[in-house]
Amino acid sequence: MPIHSSATGWILETRNTGYALGLNPAGLLAHRYWGARLPYISDYPAPFDPIKWSSPDGPHHFVPEEYPGYANTKYIDPCLKVTYADGTRDVVLTYEDFSITISPQPVLDLRFKDSHYPLQLTLHYRIHEEYDLIERWATLENLGDDPILIERAFSAKWTLPPGDNYSLTHLYGRHIDEFHVQRESLTPGLKVIESRRIIPSHRASPWFAVDRIAGEEQGEVWFGTLAWSGNFKITAEATEFASTRISIGLNDWDFAWKLMPHQIFVTPASISGYTKNGLGAASRIFHDYVRNEIIPHGKTPHKILYNSWEATLFDVDEASQSKLAYIAAQMGVELFVMDDGWFHNRNLDNAGLGDWFPDKVKFPNGLGGLITNVNDLGMDFGLWVEPEMVNPDSDLYRAHPDWVIHFPTRARTESRNQLILNMARTDVQNHIIESLDKLLSENNITFIKWDMNRGVSEPGWADAPGDQREIWVRYVQGLYHVWDILRQRHPKVIWQSCASGGGRADFGILKFADQIWTSDNTEATARLNIQEGYSQFLPANTMEAWVTDWDKDLVPLEFRFHVSMCGSLGVGGNLLEWNQSDREAAAKCISLYKEIRHIIQFGDQFRLISSQKNDYSAVQYLSKDKTEGVLFAFRTHIPEPFNIPLIHLRGLDPEALYSIEGVEQTWSGLAWMEAGLKVVLNNLQSKILRIKRI
Numbered sequence: 001m002p003i004h005s006s007a008t009g010w011i012l013e014t015r016n017t018g019y020a021l022g023l024n025p026a027g028l029l030a031h032r033y034w035g036a037r038l039p040y041i042s043d044y045p046a047p048f049d050p051i052k053w054s055s056p057d058g059p060h061h062f063v064p065e066e067y068p069g070y071a072n073t074k075y076i077d078p079c080l081k082v083t084y085a086d087g088t089r090d091v092v093l094t095y096e097d098f099s100i101t102i103s104p105q106p107v108l109d110l111r112f113k114d115s116h117y118p119l120q121l122t123l124h125y126r127i128h129e130e131y132d133l134i135e136r137w138a139t140l141e142n143l144g145d146d147p148i149l150i151e152r153a154f155s156a157k158w159t160l161p162p163g164d165n166y167s168l169t170h171l172y173g174r175h176i177d178e179f180h181v182q183r184e185s186l187t188p189g190l191k192v193i194e195s196r197r198i199i200p201s202h203r204a205s206p207w208f209a210v211d212r213i214a215g216e217e218q219g220e221v222w223f224g225t226l227a228w229s230g231n232f233k234i235t236a237e238a239t240e241f242a243s244t245r246i247s248i249g250l251n252d253w254d255f256a257w258k259l260m261p262h263q264i265f266v267t268p269a270s271i272s273g274y275t276k277n278g279l280g281a282a283s284r285i286f287h288d289y290v291r292n293e294i295i296p297h298g299k300t301p302h303k304i305l306y307n308s309w310e311a312t313l314f315d316v317d318e319a320s321q322s323k324l325a326y327i328a329a330q331m332g333v334e335l336f337v338m339d340d341g342w343f344h345n346r347n348l349d350n351a352g353l354g355d356w357f358p359d360k361v362k363f364p365n366g367l368g369g370l371i372t373n374v375n376d377l378g379m380d381f382g383l384w385v386e387p388e389m390v391n392p393d394s395d396l397y398r399a400h401p402d403w404v405i406h407f408p409t410r411a412r413t414e415s416r417n418q419l420i421l422n423m424a425r426t427d428v429q430n431h432i433i434e435s436l437d438k439l440l441s442e443n444n445i446t447f448i449k450w451d452m453n454r455g456v457s458e459p460g461w462a463d464a465p466g467d468q469r470e471i472w473v474r475y476v477q478g479l480y481h482v483w484d485i486l487r488q489r490h491p492k493v494i495w496q497s498c499a500s501g502g503g504r505a506d507f508g509i510l511k512f513a514d515q516i517w518t519s520d521n522t523e524a525t526a527r528l529n530i531q532e533g534y535s536q537f538l539p540a541n542t543m544e545a546w547v548t549d550w551d552k553d554l555v556p557l558e559f560r561f562h563v564s565m566c567g568s569l570g571v572g573g574n575l576l577e578w579n580q581s582d583r584e585a586a587a588k589c590i591s592l593y594k595e596i597r598h599i600i601q602f603g604d605q606f607r608l609i610s611s612q613k614n615d616y617s618a619v620q621y622l623s624k625d626k627t628e629g630v631l632f633a634f635r636t637h638i639p640e641p642f643n644i645p646l647i648h649l650r651g652l653d654p655e656a657l658y659s660i661e662g663v664e665q666t667w668s669g670l671a672w673m674e675a676g677l678k679v680v681l682n683n684l685q686s687k688i689l690r691i692k693r694i
């Protein structure tokens with residue numbers, strides 16, 4: 001049983017980790033331990049007993065509380081802040097009781113009540129034993145007759161072992177330059193990572209890792225994420241008393257939720273883990289968890305797709321798309337996706353969004369002809385949509401100008417000539433469900449790329465039933481609802497989440513979408529960096545990667561393919577301009593990818609040499625049974641006569657013998673890992689080497 005409980009203490013154990021919490025003598029729920037699993041239950045430390053330091057800092061300030069409400073002399077960053085009907089603006093929690101449920105995974109629920117007001121808080125801890133992960137979220141319930149205003153409700157506070165010499169690793173970026181890995185010391189104070197754009201955005205990802213001296217494959221790492229596709233906030237606090245804590249949850253910036261009598265509010269889940277084996281192991285834990293527990297079709301290999309966007313932009317019709325499809329099929333592509341431009345009046349980005357039916361000029365007989373051509377070529381057919389958006393120049397906007405997010409007294413700021421439909425509204429949700437359901441029911445479509453190309457502005461909702469600021473949460477809940485219904489009605493469809501590239505890449509969206517469009521930047525050397533950052537918390541099978549023409553004069557086609565083969569391979573170049581030898585080279589890579597994709601998409605990933613830190617890099621994928629692997633090595637540019645250093649493989653069975661393609665000797669796994677492999681590359685050259693256990 002992974003949950004051990006007494007009247008005042010709880011120990012949560014996974015395969016390799018232990019997490020302990022309990023009520024301290026003052027009745028506060030205190031963090032006790034998070035780290036390697038200890039041999040005996042009696043080994044876990046007791047809850048922290050507050051000491052008195054100096055007069056301005058009361059005892060509450062010292063206790064590493066699991067979920068502190070803002071109250072009394074507690075000046076640390078709280079998880080919960082509310083305002084009651086009489087204007088009281090703090091929350092004093094007293095413990096009530098706990099319960100444990102076992103199935104499908106063990107969950108510990110701890111119940112608290114405000115000492116004076118009718119507010120109940122339940123903290124939930126779900127244990128994912130085999131992944132060494134703990135999932136936490138909170139439920140607030142208004143037990144009284146007056147509304148209660150929630151101003152902050154985080155999902156969890158994760159407390160590190162006592163000490164302040166930690167470093168935080170997080171991801172930041174920009175459009176066409178996502179997922180930079182940033183590691184920095186946590187000095188006393190508060191570091192905030194957040195989104196205010198209604199999507200997680202390119203700017204930051206809802207992911208963190210904390211360590212003291214960890215490397216890629218060794219050292220203690222505490223890591224976590226938030227399963228949420230909207231505004232989020234991560235605060236990393238190192239207190240003046242050497243206590244380090246990470247809070248994570250819904251962003252409280254411009255947020256409020258009017259919790260009506262007898263209603264509940266449930267936060268999104270935060271999932272965290274601990275490993276002794278470095279950032280690489282932390283990533284692999286999340287990769288397994290996402291593939292096995294989150295994405296809808298986690299066991300199905302992704303098809304190699306062709307996407308027409310960079311070839312034809314908005315200029316699509318049956319003839320031009322069929323020509324591309326014909327060449328794609330000859331190269332071995334399995335899924336043909338028509339991107340933007342196919343729907344009513346969509347010739348540029350200034351019109352059409354919202355009217356999800358085929359353009360009469362481009363497709364006078366509907367999409368059926370093109371889909372039949374594609375299917376006759378042996379490929380599946382996929383389509384691009386951007387359901388949350390509307391152009392002012394669209395039938396939908398003309399009929400429902402009030403459906404967009406706006407403040408009535410302000411101009412509606414357009415971005416890419418578009419406005420955002422208010423997904424919090426049920427009429428908007430129903431409209432989108434019906435129009436996409438019609439599209440999917442009338443056409444043989446097995447793949448949808450769901451795009452979202454702008455951040456919010458003027459976040460108003462004049463006729464909101466509660467507080468207008470609920471829009472930040474209700475929008476995302478509405479999005480999930482729409483997607484959920486569509487998925488239930490069309491369970492075989494594979495969905496891809498795109499937000500101008502990787503602007504909405506998180507565990508929340510992956511419950512609906514099997515894939516993420518990683519970045520609008522398809523230049524291969526830039527992609528190496530983007531993909532490395534992406535892999536910190538998301539697995540390769542979710543990472544859609546196309547080979548395009550952006551860098552065709554600079555980077556060899558084979559290099560470009562090798563980069564894209566590190567994820568879910570796609571092609572996005574203008575195939576009409578590819579000569580015969582390009583097409584043959586592409587066909588060869590595609591055929592190789594078909595042989596190895598099970599290792600890449602479902603195996604363990606090892607970042608051997610970082611491309612974000614070097615002008616050369618290597619990444620290895622290894623099947624779960626360690627019998628076969630693939631090594632990718634890239635050299636972008638290093639001055640002659642230097643070459644890339646020896647590459648040390650990882651994860652192999654130390655005793656077993658392995659052969660490596662193109663290398664004469666057979667060595668033990670341990671030798672390949674310790675002595676390393678020499679790979680010679682010229683600038684802008686890459687290699688794929690297959691690894692086989694003998």
Ligand code: DGJ
Binds near residue numbers: 339498517
């Ligand atoms: C942004 C996406 O990231 C691109 O791949 C493409 O689908 C365009 N939108 C289409 O408008």
